[in-house]
Every structure is written in structure tokens, then in C-alpha cells.
Amino acid sequence: MAPNGTSAVGAQPYTEEQLDFCRRLPKVERHAHLNGSVRQSTLQELYKKTSEGTSTSSAASVAIAKGDTRNLSEMFAVFGVVHHVVRGAELLTRVTREVLEDMSADGVVYAELRTTPREHQDVGLDKRAYIEAVLQGIEEHRRLAKDGVCIARLILSIDRKDPVTVAEDTVNLAIEYSNRGVVGLDLCGDPALGWGRWRQDWEPAFERGRKQAGLKVTLHAAEMAGMDEEMADMLAWGPDSLGHVCFLSPGEELRLFESRTPVELCLSSNVLSKSVESYSAHHFGRFLERGHPLAICTDDVLVFSSPLSREYALAMSTFGLDEAKVTDLARDAFETSFLEKGRDYNEVLARLRAPS
Ligand code: IMP
Ligand code: ZN
Numbered sequence: 001m002a003p004n005g006t007s008a009v010g011a012q013p014y015t016e017e018q019l020d021f022c023r024r025l026p027k028v029e030r031h032a033h034l035n036g037s038v039r040q041s042t043l044q045e046l047y048k049k050t051s052e053g054t055s056t057s058s059a060a061s062v063a064i065a066k067g068d069t070r071n072l073s074e075m076f077a078v079f080g081v082v083h084h085v086v087r088g089a090e091l092l093t094r095v096t097r098e099v100l101e102d103m104s105a106d107g108v109v110y111a112e113l114r115t116t117p118r119e120h121q122d123v124g125l126d127k128r129a130y131i132e133a134v135l136q137g138i139e140e141h142r143r144l145a146k147d148g149v150c151i152a153r154l155i156l157s158i159d160r161k162d163p164v165t166v167a168e169d170t171v172n173l174a175i176e177y178s179n180r181g182v183v184g185l186d187l188c189g190d191p192a193l194g195w196g197r198w199r200q201d202w203e204p205a206f207e208r209g210r211k212q213a214g215l216k217v218t219l220h221a222a223e224m225a226g227m228d229e230e231m232a233d234m235l236a237w238g239p240d241s242l243g244h245v246c247f248l249s250p251g252e253e254l255r256l257f258e259s260r261t262p263v264e265l266c267l268s269s270n271v272l273s274k275s276v277e278s279y280s281a282h283h284f285g286r287f288l289e290r291g292h293p294l295a296i297c298t299d300d301v302l303v304f305s306s307p308l309s310r311e312y313a314l315a316m317s318t319f320g321l322d323e324a325k326v327t328d329l330a331r332d333a334f335e336t337s338f339l340e341k342g343r344d345y346n347e348v349l350a351r352l353r354a355p356s
Helices: 016-024 040-050 072-085 089-105 127-144 164-176 198-213 228-237 250-259 267-272 284-290 308-318 323-335 343-353
Strands: 027-033 108-115 151-159 182-188 216-221 241-244 263-265 294-296
Touching: 016 308, 016 323, 027 089, 027 294, 027 308, 027 323, 040 072, 040 089, 089 108, 089 127, 108 127, 108 182, 108 343, 127 151, 127 164, 151 164, 151 343, 164 182, 164 198, 182 198, 198 216, 198 228, 216 228, 228 250, 263 284, 267 308, 284 294, 294 308, 294 323, 308 323, 323 343
Parallel strands: 027 108, 108 151, 151 182, 182 216, 216 241, 241 263, 263 294
Antiparallel strands: none
């Protein structure tokens, strides 16, 4: 990563002052996949142990090298490396705590982490234990954080490639943990492997989570060309938030604008995975101009090596935003969040309002 973003395709380089401002700005992260956000040094360490001292090249190649890009399918392949080494409750708790420590150091005051519950049969971990290990990491961070806490909630992801029975299981677990830190459900995974299943498989599952436990729903949407029909069905159902929306036809984009459904926009993820041509061509510009509710997010900081402050700095320099506008964006992100009203909500709001 170039310090001033000069290697970022089509981005205006940001200044050290802009980056510093964005680091100090209290921010909200709404779209971060747990296993895509594992600390790079931890991954290296775990990979080395797992492969007993052999090469660490696979672990190193998880992150996109400076100036390099990767298409969406190649990007999905890298998660296999992370899933191979982050196994068992202890490691899940540790990586969750570290992700939040890193976010806190970057000025993030509230984060919605999302993860796909998995069984780790080799170490006797079931999905319930998986969720509890992640919640434990959130709790430990809160208890142990020395330099400010990043308050966090969990979203459970449903992977498009999985059978509907897995989705139903995940919804059951989200309902079960809905008053213990799980606030929502997400549809994620490689769109090339699972599109065209919205009406039959996913909509009934999300509908049940929403009805039975008031869970919020966010959907990875329009991540590749030709997904207009699914997008139309999703909008007709009415999700609480949508991620990426890189490949919208003009008609669907207009429908999205009219729906006012908030969007999570991940500039580096979209550019480095070749979903969007360049930073300057990113639809963030159009959405901002339109006043559409949005949150700037990282997606997978391990893969794209760009923490939230850098994403804000890139938006700031590329789209000519001043400090007041960037501050508004951080607060707008919170407005679109799934955090329930109460003590934590008030605390996050107070920290967002405090001068940086
Ligand atoms: P996990 O759910 O914590 O294991 O995080 C990694 C998973 O997040 C991957 O296996 C993908 O299913 C999902 N993911 C990460 N980035 C993206 C994305 O850009 N689009 C869709 N799914 C993603
Ligand atoms: Zn994502």
C-alpha cells in the first residue's frame, strides 16, 4: 500500500493531513467479513505453524500486492487459506479480538462484523460454539481494550453456495442469539456459484429471521453483470441494507434510489477485484451526489490492505470532499447501522459527536 494512495487506480492521491484526519475521525464499520479481516501477521504465524515451517507464500498471497488486482473468483479462493488455519474456539476468539483492536486503533468506534458459522469438525467445534467464540472475542476486546473500545455487533452470513438447509440453520442460530449480540443476517459468497435462488431459497429464510426475531437483513447484491432480476426481487422484498451494488442497470439504480435502501460501499474491494474500473469511476460519486444513504466500508482488510481510514481518505481526495463532509459521512454510516437503541447506541453517538 502506498502511503498516499498513489498506486490506487484512478484515485487522486491523498495527503498525509487527509489521512491523519480520517484516522482521528470516529468512524463506523458496517461491512467487514471476520475471516477477511484477520490480522496479516496472525495469518502468517498460524500458517507457518499449520504447515510446520514450510513456505508462507500462500498466506502472503492472500493480500493483494501493491499495484496488483484480482478478479472476484480469485478473491474467493483466498478465503480457503484463512479457513484452513483459523480453526477452533480459541483462535476464533483471538482473531475477533485482534480485528476489533485494529479497528479501534484506526478510529472505528462501532463495527458490525459478519461471519458464516462453520463447524470445525477436526477440533470438535459446532456452529453454536463458533458463534460463542466470536461473541467471546467481542466481549474480551471490550473488557481488555486499553486505548478505546470498538463496540461491536455480529451479523451471521449465509453463503450463496450452500444448500437452503444451511441457510435455515443459520437463521435458527441468529434467532437464538438475537438478544446476545447478533443483530442481523447477510447473504454473501461467490455470486457466480449461487444466483437465481433469491425467491425460492433466500427470501423465505430472511423473512423468517426478520419476522421471528426482528433481525435486520443485508444482502450482497449486483456483484456481477446480469443480476438485474435478482436485484429487482430483492428490492421488492425490502432489505435493510445492500452491499456493493456494482453492476446495476440504470433502471435498477433508479429503483434503488427511489427505495432509499442504504448501501455499504467498499471502494478498494470493488476496484481491486475488478468490479469497478477505477476509484474515480466508482458509483460512490453518483450515490453521494444523489444524497443516497450510504456507508463507506472495507469488506476484507486482510485481502485489500486498506483500513477504513484509508478508504475515507481515498474518497476524500478522489471526490474532493472537505472535512465537514467526511465527518457527515461517518455519522451517516451510523444512521444506517443495525445497532439497537440503548446504552451502546448512546455511547457510540456521543463518540461520533465528540470533536476529533
Ligand atoms: P467469514 O464468513 O468470516 O468466513 O468471511 C469470509 C467469507 O466472506 C468468504 O468465504 C465469502 O463467503 C464472504 N465474502 C468476503 N468478501 C466477499 C465479497 O466481496 N462478496 C461476497 N462474499 C464475500
Ligand atoms: Zn462483502
